[in-house]
Amino acid sequence: MTVYAGQGDARRSLALLWGAPEEPRTGRSGPKPGLSVDAIVSAGIAVADSEGMDALSMRAVGERLGRTAMALYTYVPGKAELLDLMHDRALAELAEPPVESPVGPPVGPPTEPPAGPVAPEEWRAAVTAWAEALYACYLRHPWVLRISQARPVLGPAELAAMETLLRALQPAGLDPQRLRGAVTALWQFVRGLAATAAETSAAAAATGVSDEDWWIARSTRLAELAPDFASRFPLLTGLQGATGGATETGRREAFRTGLAVLLDGVAATAAAPPASA
Numbered sequence: 001m002t003v004y005a006g007q008g009d010a011r012r013s014l015a016l017l018w019g020a021p022e023e024p025r026t027g028r029s030g031p032k033p034g035l036s037v038d039a040i041v042s043a044g045i046a047v048a049d050s051e052g053m054d055a056l057s058m059r060a061v062g063e064r065l066g067r068t069a070m071a072l073y074t075y076v077p078g079k080a081e082l083l084d085l086m087h088d089r090a091l092a093e094l095a096e097p098p099v100e101s102p103v104g105p106p107v108g109p110p111t112e113p114p115a116g117p118v119a120p121e122e123w124r125a126a127v128t129a130w131a132e133a134l135y136a137c138y139l140r141h142p143w144v145l146r147i148s149q150a151r152p153v154l155g156p157a158e159l160a161a162m163e164t165l166l167r168a169l170q171p172a173g174l175d176p177q178r179l180r181g182a183v184t185a186l187w188q189f190v191r192g193l194a195a196t197a198a199e200t201s202a203a204a205a206a207t208g209v210s211d212e213d214w215w216i217a218r219s220t221r222l223a224e225l226a227p228d229f230a231s232r233f234p235l236l237t238g239l240q241g242a243t244g245g246a247t248e249t250g251r252r253e254a255f256r257t258g259l260a261v262l263l264d265g266v267a268a269t270a271a272a273p274p275a276s277a
Contacts, residue, residue, distance in 0.1 A: 008080030017155040048143040088155030120267040126168035138194035172270045
């Protein structure tokens with residue numbers, strides 16, 4: 001089931017995300033020794049990583065910390081705000097180490113755009129590093145993929161991840177409209193393939209049948225039922241020898257190949273004349 005970010009108190013959630021000083025709260029006891037927002041977020045991530053999003057609750061987080069759920073509310077108003085903090089903490093891993101860009105550090109004041117398109121090798125490596133880091137982050141924390149992108153968290157790490165990608169793409173010389181399209185395509189490509197990989201792993205765990213065994217059983221039966229498969233679907237048959245597919249290695253190869261195709265498109269788009277209004 002899809003979970004929506006930003007469902008808690010906007011004022012408190014954003015204050016926690018951006019490290020604003022705590023506001024006085026009435027009717028709540030003071031801080032507990034050994035507890036902090038950081039510890040609660042870490043425990044929440046540990047619960048979601050090990051047990052999945054459905055297991056996440058203030059009670060489960062409290063139990064992991066050896067405290068009651070009520071003890072957590074002094075620091076985090078509720079599960080909705082906790083989820084925003086967890087999401088941003090997960091994306092903060094993209095900055096460890098920061099993705100290098102030919103035009104400067106990943107986060108900071110904007111730089112002047114290049115005078116025109118530059119050689120693709122000057123920006124492709126940075127974009128590839130960013131994409132691989134995001135893909136790996138999603139696989140470490142597959143629960144993040146359950147959080148809808150309809151409404152962003154607007155935390156510093158989420159915005160820094162976007163800024164890093166923009167900086168990496170900046171030397172390509174895309175106009176703002178095309179740059180926005182490239183960013184959207186790249187982020188959704190990474191998220192989509194990571195979701196498929198995470199779902200594949202979850203399916204094997206939930207059913208007890210590996211992806212390889214699942215395909216073998218159905219391929220064998222399909223060959224019996226459709227002996228003319230190759231002649232009916234020649235283009236699909238031609239893909240059987242291509243790398244990429246059901247294995248982890250195949251999925252990684254499909255990711256790299258698809259990313260390269262996207263970046264080829266970015267380079268070609270940058271070299272093309274601007275679209276007429």
